[in-house]
Amino acid sequence: MxxxxxxxxxxxxxxxxxxxxxxxxxxxxxxxxxxxxxxxxxxxxxxxxxxxxxxxxxxxxxRPNIKHGDFTPEEDSIICSLYISIGSRWSIIAAQLPGRTDNDVKNYWNTKLKKRLLGRRKDQHRRSQSAAAVDELPDGDSTGERPLSASAMERIQLYMQLQNPALPVPVPVPVQHHNSSVLTWQQQQQQQTTAAQSNDSFNSSATSSSMNVTVAEHGRSTSQLSRHDRPLLTAGRQLESAATTASPSSADNSNVVVTIEAELQELLYGEGSQMRGGGAAVDGGVLQVDVDWWSYYQGKQSPVNSWDFTTPEETTSVFQDYTSVYDI
DNA sequence: AACAGGCACAACCGCAAACCC
DNA sequence: TGGGTTTGCGGTTGTGCCTGT
CATH class of the missing domain: 1.10.10.60 (Homeodomain-like)
Structure with missing residues (x-):
């Protein structure tokens, strides 16, 4: 039944x-x-x-104030950046784009942005190769390791391609237990649970303060949060927890995120493109990044992000969380 | 003009989380 | 506290339009 x-x-x-x-x-x-x-x-x-x-x-x-069609370059940038940071959390990504729905964002990513980003590098690496490799992965085993999701794989693929187009597309390797700094999926879950339990009030963290801003945008105070708002809080918790559980062994690439942002803009809008007077420019082969992107995350510009990445390092840690587990 | 294939978008489905009694 | 119900989310499918042959 x-x-x-x-x-x-x-x-x-x-x-x-x-x-x-x-x-x-x-x-x-x-x-x-x-x-x-x-x-x-x-x-x-x-x-x-x-x-x-x-x-x-x-x-x-x-619903009133729904926008359809014609995403702006700013919206493109936010979607791409957030997708690489947090994956296919469409409702969270859509929450940063006033008038957009998760369905809209999801469709836009799947039909346009993804192709625009991955497609540009397709000539260098046949995606079919990696797709076949992913297909052959086991569905997980009795030890509780979880196979890399398609979304995570795609993000890592994007990241690796952005970092070095000459590299072959990475194939995820299920974690081995020889390295104590690498957490298994189960361990991460356990730590996340512990982190959530030890942070019940969820009031004093940076996450909470940024959440308040988002909620205020909808005309409600934190105390008026309905359960419909709580997935955002949960996501904030998970991200916060993920950041703290990231492997320390792969620590020093704090500029990765801003570099990704810069390269995203290049891929989307062409070399040397700039947005809102910021973005990236290539100077003598070295990417010069104006970190305008981070002002979104720090609440300096609207729309305001709804979770607690306060530094590029924290978002980078989240990414490390994915890569470290799979020995990439 | 007819057809096929691709594309974009709307809608559906299944699952997990949250809620409520 | 446990179980049933409802909601929200992400993945997938369906459908109509467009374009190329």
């Missing part, structure tokens, strides 16, 4: 929404709100739709 379905699938309409359905849903929510129960909502309205479908339609399309 499986999980109970969230709705009666036979009695529920699927597929594209009609303008009539849109207006019914929009009018009702604007007048009455969601009532705190999406499952019950379609019945109240008289819509033959699943509650989840209503929620998605509202959040991704009908």
């Amino acid at each position: 499986g999980r109970a379905p969230c709705c009666d699938k036979a009695a529920v309409k699927k597929g594209p929404w009609s303008p009539e359905e849109d207006s019914m849903l929009k009018n009702y929510i604007e007048e009455h709100g969601t009532g705190g129960n999406w499952i019950a909502l379609p019945h109240k309205i008289g819509l033959k739709r699943c509650g989840k479908s209503c929620r998605l339609r509202w959040l991704n399309y009908l």
Whole structure:
């Protein structure tokens, strides 16, 4: 006996929404709100739709102030930077882009940005080679090691290619236990749990203060946080924890992140391109980076980031967390 | 003009986390 | 505190449009 379905699938309409359905849903929510129960909502309205479908339609399309299409270079830059920093956390990335939804960002990444970034280096390294290697990886074993996710692999691939296009595309190697500085997946999970438990109040950390800014943007104080905001807090915790568990053995590449940012802009917009008067420029073969990017992370510019990377070193540590585990 | 393939976007699905009783 | 319910998220699929042949 499986999980109970969230709705009666036979009695529920699927597929594209009609303008009539849109207006019914929009009018009702604007007048009455969601009532705190999406499952019950379609019945109240008289819509033959699943509650989840209503929620998605509202959040991704009908909600006020939704932007569609035409991402700006600034948005491109934020998406790429955050993707490399934290992976496919689309809701978090979208939270930094006012008016954008996670679905929008995800689609934009998958259909355009990823191809733009990886595609430019494709001539040098056949991606099929790495794809085959990833396919052959085991699904994990009894020791609890987790295979590298496609997202993480992609990020490392991007990173390695950006760092040195001449290198072959890396193939992840499951962690060996000979190096005490390298944490297994289980150990990291354990440490993250411990870190979360020892930080229950979550008030005095940098994470909390930056969270407050984000929440304020939505017109609510921290005390008014609903559970819908908490994934952000959880993500902040996880990132904070990941930063502290990063391997110390691979410490000194604090400029990696800003270098990635600079190169991202080159890949996206061409060599020597600059944004907002900042970004990267190539000077005598050495990348000169104006760290405008970090002002996002430090709350100096809007939109403000919603977690607690306060230095490039911390984000770099998160990246190290991925690379160290797989002996890359 | 017809067809195939690619692309972009909307929508769905399954799972895990959070909530509530 | 445990179990059922709801929500949110990320991955995947479906569909319509566009472009090239």
